[in-house]
């Protein structure tokens with residue numbers, strides 16, 4: 526299987542250490558969400574991955590080969606600072622970019638037509654980029670990343686500032702690309718969207734990857750919890766090992782540790798029903814937002830994040 530492999534990247538900007546041993550893989554056909562606080566190192570990693578910035582140490586390989594000029598031409602990249610020519614017309618710009626990547630004139634034209642249509646900006650082909658709304662500029666920016674039919678997609682915050690319809694369009698395009706075997710790496714602060722869309726997620730903190738995996742994998746904890754909407758929380762005390770995590774009106778969250786028996790959920794439900802009517806009984810799983818908060822607040826101290834290296 527094809528894999529974009531980012532391995533042990535180190536990068537400092539003067540005295541600021543932006544990346545430290547940044548390591549992860551993105552497989553062909555998967556959508557990988559790259560999340561982390563402002564300044565955690567996502568854009569720096571992506572810039573190095575696509576070759577617009579060099580690392581101080583570490584490697585980026587595609588299918589086991591270092592990413593060189595030839596491979597770079599096969600990457601579709603949406604930079605954070607965007608990169609369209611504001612005074613150029615949408616169609617001219619996309620055809621130009623496709624030709625730069627080696628498509629002949631007819632293929633470049635066809636690709637421009639295809640992507641402006643797919644992304645809903647075909648009416649804007651004759652407009653200068655600067656006259657478009659920000660959301661439409663972003664759609665054109667995605668078209669620019671796709672117009673040469675790339676084998677790898679690296680997108681820096683492609684969803685920021687998009688309306689819900691544009692988010693759906695963009696999500697659909699990323700899914701289609703992944704379905705065709707393209708590895709899709711994108712950064713975002715919209716964690717619910719990342720949770721919905723991604724096969725795997727990487728949480729970065731202070732220049733390093735601190736958690737990586739499928740959402741379900743990341744959710745694996747030793748503790749299991751249930752939400753019970755019904756009788757007062759005292760019912761939980763009759764089940765051995767059960768602990769009330771929170772109680773808000775008629776809603777109680779009850780957790781058990783790793784040694785609880787498999788049928789502890791049935792015991793809890795029986796105990797709740799014995800105490801009164803139960804309107805809801807559901808397993809509670811942490812959301813990506815909760816996992817993120819947990820990882821980002823417990824993995825390192827702010828002092829480590831701000832650690833500087835001597836110039």
Ligand SMILES: Nc1ncnc2c1ncn2[C@@H]1O[C@H](COP(=O)(O)OP(=O)(O)OP(=O)(O)O)[C@@H](O)[C@H]1O
Nearest residue numbers: 538541542543561562563564565566567568569570
């Ligand atoms: N050109 C630069 N010169 C100096 N420092 C930089 C430069 N680019 C990034 N940095 C610093 O490197 C660190 C990582 O920044 P980076 O932009 O990679 O983070 P990010 O995770 O993409 O953040 P955000 O979510 O805010 O976009 C930050 O401390 C940032 O201030």
